[in-house]
Amino acid sequence: MPAPWKIAGSYFEACNCEVAWPCVFTSPPTSGECTVLIAWHIDHGSFGETGGVEQEWILFAVRLRVCVNQHIL
Numbered sequence: 001m002p003a004p005w006k007i008a009g010s011y012f013e014a015c016n017c018e019v020a021w022p023c024v025f026t027s028p029p030t031s032g033e034c035t036v037l038i039a040w041h042i043d044h045g046s047f048g049e050t051g052g053v054e055q056e057w058i059l060f061a062v063r064l065r066v067c068v069n070q071h072i073l
Helices: none
Strands: 005-015 033-047 053-067
Touching: none
Parallel strands: none
Antiparallel strands: 005 033, 033 053
């Protein structure tokens, strides 16, 4: 059986499109090209049974460039 895991935190995204990141919803970028910043701030999390790995405060960010006719999903 897979080890249980749990995370809690916040998700942020911002892009230069006119609406909330249309590429996620299988629509093309509104201006021909989309530059997006996605970040996760994990306040706490755990992996495995009792005595497993525990983690506090992680920040992970990624920058993407999506062109016309490309979709994330």
